[in-house]
Amino acid sequence: MKENMENMNPESLLRKAQALGEDIKEMESIDVMGAYQQAQTQIKTNRRRSMYNQLMRYAAFLTIPLLLSSLILGYLYWGATDTEEKYAEVMAATGSVIRYELPDHSVVWLNSGSTLRYPTVFKKDNRNVELKGEAYFEVEADRKRPFYVNTPAGLSVYVYGTKFNVNAYEDDNSIETVLEKGKVNVISPDGKTTVQLAPGERLLYNKVDQKLLKGKVDVYEKVAWKDGKLIFRNAELGEIFKRLARHFNVDIQFNNISGKEYKYRATFRNETLPQILDYLAKSAALKWRTEEAVQQADDTFTKKKIIVDLY
Template sequence: MDINKCFDKIHFKSVETDSEALFMKVQQRILQDNISYIKTGVSRFWKYWAVAASVALFASFAMYFISEKKDETIPILEVMAISGSKTKVILPDSTIVWLNSNSTIRYPQKFISMTREVDIVGEVLFDVKRDVHKPFIVKSNGLKIQVLGTKFNVFSDYCSGVIETTLLSGSVSIYKENNDSSKSDLILKPDQQAIYRISDNHIEVKNVHADSYQSWVSGIFIFEENTVEEIMCSLERAFNVKIHLENDKLKQVRLTAQFKERETLDEILSILQISAHYSYTKKKGEIYIK
């Protein structure tokens, strides 16, 4: 049988369909299938990741906070001049400090507060770097000395309970123990010396030749109408030796002399001996003047 003739006799009836409705039905089925694969909520992985990230962020903040707190704790440095020596110290603000034998200074590694505070024991010569925004404060045995920028000498003797502040240039304000007000008890002028006695909380002021109070640093002694007592005190500090004056009248004798060639103590005593008419002897490393 001829197959072509068979197909010619077959007739297919067309199917009536709504193409738009069919498209919408197919699209809805696709959407339903996709939605079935979408889970609501957050997966465990993302939950764990979020918690870990929060912990890490908190830890980082804590580490930063602790680091910042540590940075605020500034180390305190202490320098002491060994017996028989003098030591030069440059502070963080470029202030120059000289320590006499057995003297000590304590100061922060960095001045971060509104003031520059140091503590001392013994004899210290300060050449303070001027800073109008940060006053420089020296504390010693209850006494407070405040300056902006100047040169002065402080001798704090714990044994006698006396603190001497001698001003070479500029000005200094002195506050007694327990004076926490903004008003000082005393303002020194150049060539003045304040003698503070701890026992009675009293300050005495006298005029001096201030240059002679820095001789222990330079080795150059310039005495202008200084008393023998003042001269021997300067020599004691410069040469780290104890000098005993055994005559009260001799203490008040005034002398003028200059020693610029770094003479020895024996040379200086021998020259002064000519004018002051005294004799001296040495016993166990100490000097006795009659």
Template structure:
């Protein structure tokens, strides 16, 4: 008896044959080899991490819970704090010894969480008014990035040391301070009340002049006081206070002088007052949004009429 061939079975064989013809054995083997290599590398990597963690974790725990507390207690490790004052802001902070510090706009102060047994040392970038708690055994030192050091045991003084300026100033309000430079001739000057030390950043030279302490320190009380101040100096202070970029068109404008006191006036109010006192005009650009969702600073242009 002859069996009939099942047509469905024959069709299935033909389909399988056609599928087998489309298989690229070399390509499939290469893909499988890459997968095996990738899996092996992943296992090796995780084994490396596990072994590294097994070595480092005990060391970290020993440092964190045994060595670190000992070093911290002995004073070998001292944590620091940095306070920054934003544009238009005056920020007050209290130091570990009770000394008070007022930070002007765009200034920063770094100090230890606790002072050492030898001295009290802080780092300033920008402008600050210091009311230092008296301590005859522990000198109080203010350092600036330009290697100027202001030193005292207890007094009140103002330090203006913005990095963009070519000269830095120290004005003494009470007591006595020493101002020294670690560059150039390494000069040292001692100030008495109502004196100001001016340090030339490039040379390190220091000279002392009589100061109007109220004018130099009124900013900490929210005031801007100018006494026959040139316009280029005024716009520098306005730029920091209001967080804007101010451009003077023409060198002649830099020689204009103003005497004024501003308290709660807006930038536009101040510019209008300056405009009334001299033949100048100004324009303020609008802020533009950048690709990173931030905005540009406003730009002010001042020019002669």
């Protein structure tokens, strides 16, 4: 090396010395500590990024089952809410008449000893109620949700919006539907026959022979009970006593000893039962007596009993 330098001319040596000086300056200009810190920062950034990606994979792994669980619980909750129906029941005590408004704002009057069962929230496609006894309906119009009145004998009445009366006492041999306004459709218990009524018509279903009889009727005679009136038009004594028994909450035993048939045309408003019986006795040989209520072994009382004899 020494020999090579000795053999070189002064100009070559100068150029070598300048190049070496420049290399030394460049090396001195490098910030070793800064480069070290920058390298450490990059390492930490890469490490945090790796940990974040790993955590996100774990989070996704945990979130999917949680999401599925939430969806299942939500479906079970809301699905059960939609399908589970809650029912309410309203009853008119014997000897009383009540007026009641249903959830769809339809109005119903219940006659003495009648019961109406209905869902607290009607379905989106229908409005179903169950009737035992007698009721007068003013149904709020809704073409998308027909209104059904179902009776214990299986007879059903469906409408969209109208005024009508259904008499379906379980101890009667018939079910009577009377239309005041609009249209109603009456479906037989076997579902094979549907009869449509016009205002002023009634349909009588005989529970014994299962026959349907359609005809004209005095509508107000059939629905005046909701206004506290008893109206009879060519009514036989047997029918009159049946209605009086329900209206006054008594038992009436009618003995037709003579075998004669009498028909009456009358309207009663605030008369008492004795006053009505006295009125009926003016045109027929009627005698009647009262048996008071008796306390039974279970501390309940029997109904007052009226025994009517026709001679």
